[in-house]
Amino acid sequence: MRSLTHLDRLEAESIHILRETVAEADRPVMLYSIGKDSSVMLHLAKKAFFPGPLPFPLLHVDTHWKFREMYAARDRVAADPAIKLIIHTNPEAEAQGINPFDHGPLHTDMWKTQGLKQALDAHGFDAAFGGARRDEEKSRAKERIFSFRDKHHRWDPKRQRPELWALYNVRKAKGESLRVFPLSNWTELDVWQYILRERIEIVPLYFAAERPTVTRDGLILMVDDDRFPLNGEAAVTRKVRFRTLGCYPLSGANLSDAATVEEIIAEMLVSTSSEREGRAIDRDGGSASMEKKKQEGYF
């Protein structure tokens, strides 16, 4: 009799979570951020409902500040006729011209946090899948797989439900919603091993290549288009890759030669910094900042 490996078991658990949500929620949606975790989550969803189509749409909360290669990858995913992709941009952020260079934390709040709430409310989605993992950040370690949010999308630690066995309580009142994290028990290494095993396509930015860069506050940033204010400075070509992807002016790159998934894993094993280190977004507000963002409704 075959015995299951840890990846088999993680996959089976994620599929169980995806199916349970679809069976019990009224209008589920999958948050699709174009990153590697989103790619893995989408792959798992396709497996969960095979041979049927995805029983929910994907939602990309856009900021206009993602890497160009991310938009290209997104459009390739959306080209599949079996996939429905909804793109939402916050009209207020748009009108006010909110951007990462001039507006700091407000950029994330307006485009992502508020934008997400708008999109969920506008479509009446009551369960949203996200690719967050418990190993990413300290306050995530206690996050439930089914994270309960009130009418205002707020996360109240006291109202989170105990999760026993594989029994998830998906019940909620009208207006309340759930964030569901099928990858909760995966680690960064698990994700990479699974990408390798399943040959999942990911954005090329994860692989090292010569890219135009500058340094800002100790982060190597890529000059992805001419909106990046250089103030006369010339971009330097560096061989870099990204461990996490978001808005390009907020995503720090690492010097690297890793050009294949195997090389990325090898690099990770000797790496001396964690995945979120390259994220400018975690830096404002000290070590408890992620928790604060969650209470405000950040995913």
Add this chain to the structure above:
Amino acid sequence: MNAPADISAWLAEQESKELLRFITCGSVDDGKSTLIGRLLYDTRQLFDDQLAALETDSKRHGTQGEKMDFALLVDGLSAEREQGITIDVAYRFFASDKRKYIVADTPGHEQYTRNMVTGASTADLAVVLVDARKGVLTQTRRHSYLAQLMGIRHVVLAVTKIDLVDYDREAFAAIVADYRAFADEIGVADWSAIPVSGLTGENVAARGGAMGWHDGPTLLELLDSVPLDAATDAAKPFRMPVQWVNRPNQDFRGFSGQIAAGAIEPGAEVRVLPSGRVSRVERIVTADGDLDQAVAGQSVTLTLADQVDCSRGDVIVAAGDPPQAADQFEATIVWMADEELVPGRGYWLKLGTQVVSATVQHPKYEINVNTLEHLAAPALGLNAIGVAEIATDREIVFEPYAADGSSPNRALGGFILIDKLTNATVACGMLHFALRRSLNIHRQHLDVSRETHAALKGQKPAVLWFTGLSGAGKSTIANLVEKRLAALGRHTFLLDGDNVRHGLNRDLGFTETDRIENIRRVGEVARLMADSGLIVLTAFISPFRAERDMVRAMLPQGEFIEVFVDTPLAEAEKRDAKGLYAKARAGALKNFTGIDSPYEAPEAPEIHIDTTRLSAEQAAELIVEELAKRR
């Protein structure tokens, strides 16, 4: 961590890693967080930026002076950090060369039974921490008992801070002897003790130099070698709760679920419960191609050879070895909410993919987790553990949770209770067995059906359920409605709250529990009357939504018509025909709805009567018209 010389070979090795989940029980004082921090550190799960943050944090919040405080690695929410305690279940990840580990890190404080039970529900193994300086304490017993309760079969007694007692072999031996007596008493069969130091790492991942006298395995060696529950589960008879029916088109109908126990091959004979229909597995469908075999733990989609009725909540099982179905059980219940259990109230019970309405009787006893004594208890409060009988509104497929030496039947023996109003998960439980009366009382088939009864009377049965405050006008309006219906030649019966309390329910008072039982009995009587073809009118305050919904669920769709007689409290109190409000205000009447007991107004009543705008006559007219529309 060093880069493996050959990444491909290393990755191939990683591919075959197993997964073990365990729980750590103990408090920060026992060095629990330090021990987990040490495991993460020694297996190189920490990055430099995390270590740098740890160093900064150690100086600010740490308890180890200038040394690294590993405990800070595993603290999470900021509020808890400030209080210096962990108050929830956190999950940590690390890996050895052989296995990947998921650690449920739970606090050891008495008030947090809930968290430990949550963490233990998915664990293969429990690490129970004992401070070498303090020995076996009440909490050690509590943790061991809870691990045992949740069906954890392997316990590791980690005797921590052994460095602080100078690696004293005798001290360790005394603790082991102490624990042995207790383990025998509660029946922990498989346990082993290891002297460790989280601070120095001795006997955690590496052997302790100063403890040459300990010839057993290190903690990590033990974790690497314990048999997994998954292997035991796979050897049991086949069980798969159906999660979702996959039907993309007319040509495909698959039943998706995660296999709870056993193995399955195409061609195997299976039974669909509760219907009992037998068929054969045609295909095991996955996105990676059809499988020749699938085992416990896998998420698959099965197609069957016959057109069998099967939907979410059903369980596909080995045809020759099916589990039982029943609607009355004895169970252990762990209460997890601030609001205590209300015996008799309807809760949602979720077991596997089955969701039913269930009521819990008064507990037979509560268990003192410290002394294991059985205590009398009227109800169960937060963190209380008790044994009680449970009745569900329809049969559920189940297995006893505890499996006599084998891995527990988590999927078909463990359940949660959900509050119908707040939707909070208020309890979890483990089924012991079905009550014999549930297995032996079968419904008698009646030749004269309820349809025949209704046809004889030439009407469609219904229950007009009047609800509202005392003095709202329920009885008055119900009387007028019945008179009109009688004049129209309808067969009716009016059940009035005050009248029923003189007979059927004379043994009941006005406590919350008694009021629930009052409504349950009236609901059952109304149902019998509706079965006989009558139009039933009931006039009860029936203040709780959960109980009205319970009666609604007893009746066929569309036959329960909730009539909300809506009179503002001030208005009802002004009328006070029976003088009850005056008595309640004076404190002479306890638990009076609207005064010191709540009234939960219907959210979507079929008929809403605003008595400030309609006379009783007009209201009756409107109700009769509404009823006519439902013919």
